Amino acid sequence: MRYWALYRRELLIEFRSGVESLIPIIFFLLVVGTFVFTLRSFTAGDNRVIVSVIWITTLFTSLLSLDKLFKRDHADGTLAVAVLHSDAITATVVTKLVAHWSVTGIPITVLGPAVGLLAGMHIDHASMLGFTLLIGTPTITMLGALVTALLVGLGRGGELLTVLVLPLYIPILLFGISVCHLHIDSASYTSELFWCFALLTGSTTAIPLALGPILKLSQDS
């Protein structure tokens, strides 16, 4: 019940922000569109380029949106209140992350393959892309949230986040793209897919538990 109430609060905040919360998705479409348009002579015969472009743009989109994950709550003091309720902090963090994934991860999971189809991908390859994004985007949210929490209240912009987070995104990026490429090449991709699941499981179990103490520490400025 508590999770549901907290989740509704997060979604309400996103909803009230209105068009502002659509910026990451528009950014995603804009960047992917620009790439596919400028690379159209390369992508015509080879879907692998589109897969890589969509995956990398997903990373950048997450960076753009993660920057403000805790910013507003820190600015108005609600993060301090949440942190002091230590028995509810995990619930707060989990719902925040799920809400963030709902407004960026899910749309990207849907829009990524759709853009791929428009760019000429085969439906099988596009659905595999969607599937890897479905596994990959929560992992991306988790890792990004971890580093964002380390930087709460420092008043630093996204470029710092980029330098710290992108190296941590490399494994999920490699495995996600590998699965799609192997699928396009009709090769076996089981082990890569298991790696994706391993990263998903590892990050979604460990990081929400670590975030509470990290956020508490981040109040100390």
Next chain:
Amino acid sequence: MNFIPTWLRRLASPQHFFGDIKLWIAWLYVLGTIGFLVGSVWGLAFVPPERYQGDSFRILFVHAPIAHLVQVIYISIAIAGVVHLVWKLKMADIYMSAAAPIGCWLTVLALVSGMIWGAPTWGTAWVWDARTVSTLILFFLFFGLIVLRRVIPNPTRAAAALSILAIVGTINIFIIKFSVVWFKTLHQPASIELFGDIAIAPVFLAPLFINIASTYVLAAGFILANMRYLVAVRNVSMTWNQEWVQGRKQ
């Protein structure tokens, strides 16, 4: 914690560390420099040329020890991070701050020496394989640690943040390194795998091991010297520190 010898326990106090470690650093520098000179001269002048690569392989004696060392340094930072998170040991925090910039520079050295080696043997200075990628990522991770230390003004918070980033970064590096076999399709295969099918000849081993040991010793010296500096800076207001400064002035 009675199993820890007294001399080591003494080093956990900033004052004793500052006094005691000076002699250590001097010895490490002397030993490391002699060892490195011996190993390098041996490797560069007295070892026969390699069968396939001729003389260009000789950079191995500089490249391989450093490339190996930087990974050990990064992992040691993560271990110090765990120690810091669990036991709140101040020295672990100082170790992390001291080792990160040295690791970063050594990673640059490893990458550059690798490129110098790669250019004549592979025909290209850069190949996207697991080893080069993981070293490059390692450079970014070291850089991240240094930046994170600088942007967080509060030392307690900075130390915790560094610990967490180092631990996650280590997991990251392990995944990248041990997934070599998995992402075959992404990289073009290396033209020559030195440690693969072609086993390393015993004649090359002696200078290589001398250099590996010397780079460890030298790096330990650098890191301890940097730690000594940080200990002094962080305890500027302490009486023992000011007394030392007074002593130097006279």
Next chain:
Amino acid sequence: MSSTHLTISDLRCQPGSQELFDGLSISVSGGETIELRGPNGCGKSTLLRIMAGLQQPDSGDVTRYVEPLGYLGHKFGLASILTVQENLRWTSTLNGAKFDTARAQDLLETFELRTATNKLIQELSTGQKRRCSFVCLLIGEYKLWLMDEPFSSLDNQGEELVRELIQEHCGKGGSAVIASHSTSPLAHAALVELGIN
């Protein structure tokens, strides 16, 4: 029957080069009101943040016997694009309590915020936001209140109301630690003078 809510022993805090406290020990029990006094920069806010656990001391122990703590800092702790009602609801969600609409309406009435119930926080004046954060504090049913300059941006009538509330809270076995610049001390408050070393 009074119980200990929070103890601080041998606290030392030295942010930067300036030492704030050295060997400070305070114990807060139920029914007690403690007022921290001292000039700007003597560490009143820091001490409250350390008590709350939002900041770490250099050494010394802080033991909290009641959790969670009600902390009222310089920021109001209210989400600006949610309404007053939604913010109150959130506070009771965090405490795992069921939201008591009637009680919330009563409290809003006391603080003259009844008409603002469905207004967004960002539409309120600073004084109204301050009042709203008191309502949150009451909805949260906290035993120990930590308040940093609670009277700032309140009018005379609001300040009087808060004084009464603190007295009532401590009369019912609660406790409060208050950092204040107000000229008149709180009723029944133990004063702790912090100085600059």
